[in-house]
Amino acid sequence: MDQVERKLAAIVSADVVGWSRLMGADEAGTHAALKSHREEMINHEVERASGRVVSTAGDSLLIEFASAVCAVECAIAVQRLMVARTSSEPEDERIVFRIGINLGEVMLMVTTYLVTV
8 A cells, every 4th residue: 555745855956067978078987087076075965964865877866855955055065066176177078067956845655565464
């Protein structure tokens, strides 16, 4: 039996600008750079802002926050840190994130199992 619960959440959606171009130019290097940014900086900022990474796929991140303020502060921190981290790289090789924030209800699927003995 499935029940639907709802809660208010701030959702951050981020992806890399020009991902296909970057991967076409240097697949291994681009993948390694993104992995490094996530492990060394992004995950820390998300945790610091009490967020939770819900999903990752390729160049995208979906992050949930209980607070819109925390979501915005985390997004700003990530953008500033990315500028600092990549400023010495050639402009056409930099990883730049496009980030959107949405505040709304999310649905949680709760599955209950009935077991008869």
